[in-house]
Every structure is written in C-alpha cells, then in structure tokens.
Amino acid sequence: MTGTRLGDDAGAVGRAGTWDTVTAGVVLARLGPRREPPLRFFTPAEEAAAEALMDHLLARSPKDPPIPVLPVIDARLATGESDGWRYADLPEDAEAWRRSLAGLDEDARTRHGGREFARIGYGDRDRLLRYVVQLSGRDWHGMPASHVWSLWTRYACEAYYAHPYAWDEIGFGGPAYPRGYMRLGRGLREPWEDPR
Numbered sequence: 001m002t003g004t005r006l007g008d009d010a011g012a013v014g015r016a017g018t019w020d021t022v023t024a025g026v027v028l029a030r031l032g033p034r035r036e037p038p039l040r041f042f043t044p045a046e047e048a049a050a051e052a053l054m055d056h057l058l059a060r061s062p063k064d065p066p067i068p069v070l071p072v073i074d075a076r077l078a079t080g081e082s083d084g085w086r087y088a089d090l091p092e093d094a095e096a097w098r099r100s101l102a103g104l105d106e107d108a109r110t111r112h113g114g115r116e117f118a119r120i121g122y123g124d125r126d127r128l129l130r131y132v133v134q135l136s137g138r139d140w141h142g143m144p145a146s147h148v149w150s151l152w153t154r155y156a157c158e159a160y161y162a163h164p165y166a167w168d169e170i171g172f173g174g175p176a177y178p179r180g181y182m183r184l185g186r187g188l189r190e191p192w193e194d195p196r
Contacts, residue, residue: 013031
C-alpha cells in the first residue's frame with residue numbers, strides 16, 4: 001500500500017485547500033493523534049485481539065501509513081453507534097464484538113498452547129480465521145460464523161476507508177465540496193484526480 005503524508009501536495013490531503021472549512025476540519029481531524037482519547041469500549045485483552053484481527057483483515061504492515069482503524073471502531077461501540085441494523089441471530093453489535101473477540105482468544109488458547117489470538121503467529125491466525133470463514137452460517141461460539149465475519153469486515157472497511165490515506169490507495173481524490181463533480185459517468189475522472 002502507498003499513501004501520502006500530511007503536507008504532501010499529492011493525494012487527497014493535498015487538496016484540503018479546495019474544501020470548505022467544515023469538510024476540511026472533519027477530514028483533517030482523522031490525521032490527528034492515534035489515541036486521542038484513549039480506547040473506551042475495548043478492554044486491554046479485547047484491544048489486543050481486535051488489533052491483531054484488524055491487522056490480518058486489512059493486511060496491514062508496519063510500512064503502511066498509520067490508519068487508526070481500532071480507535072474508530074472503539075468510539076462507535078462506546079457511543080452505541082451502529083449501522084442501524086443487525087442480523088436477527090446476532091446480539092447487538094457491542095455484545096457481538098465482545099463475544100467474537102473472546103471466541104478468537106478461546107480458540108487460539110485451545111489450539112496453540114494457551115496463547116491468545118494476538119500472541120500467535122500470522123499463519124496460525126490465518127488458519128483460525130479461515131476456519132471461521134469455512135463454518136459459513138454454522139454456529140461459532142453461539143453465533144453464525146458468516147454473520148460474525150460480516151460484522152468484523154463491515155466495521156473494518158468503514159473505519160479504514162473513511163481515512164484520507166486509504167483514499168490515496170484506491171485513487172479517490174477526496175471530497176469535491178464545494179466545487180462538485182463534473183464527470184459522473186463510469187470510468188471518467190475529474191481533471192484534478194489522479195490519472196492512474
């Protein structure tokens with residue numbers, strides 16, 4: 001993954017001068033300190049499991065731009081912000097997150113000598129997550145595995161792609177307000193967008 005840093009002329013952040021002040025404030029705040037405020041929903045054990053899960057789901061490496069996915073998810077869960085819907089066979093999102101992270105730790109401890117999910121290697125995490133995916137709609141710790149997977153990926157993708165560094169990765173030029181978009185057809189780019 002590649003991304004631009006605050007201050008670069010390239011990328012979405014480099015276009016902040018074309019945004020109205022409210023939009024610029026919202027977007028640029030996403031570049032702020034990683035842990036302001038500290039996590040409020042996840043316990044330390046849940047945080048470790050969730051961070052390892054996000055690293056795996058998003059294929060993050062230390063070289064990638066710092067996109068604070070877990071703090072965004074934590075803030076949503078701490079304030080009770082959901083997508084406005086849930087599967088009828090899953091508990092509320094906050095409870096489903098707690099139970100599923102505990103399930104990852106329990107499965108990891110059972111299979112890997114008492115070590116939690118965050119403490120097992122990449123290959124072992126991958127096998128454990130593949131096991132959850134392969135269960136499909138069958139039960140995993142009292143919840144349909146496919147619905148748990150949907151919960152994790154929904155939250156991860158929403159938090160990740162709300163960040164300007166992720167926009168750069170996919171070639172999105174950022175908000176076009178107040179200037180607007182001119183070219184609304186498929187495959188057409190705005191004059192100011194990255195030509196890739």
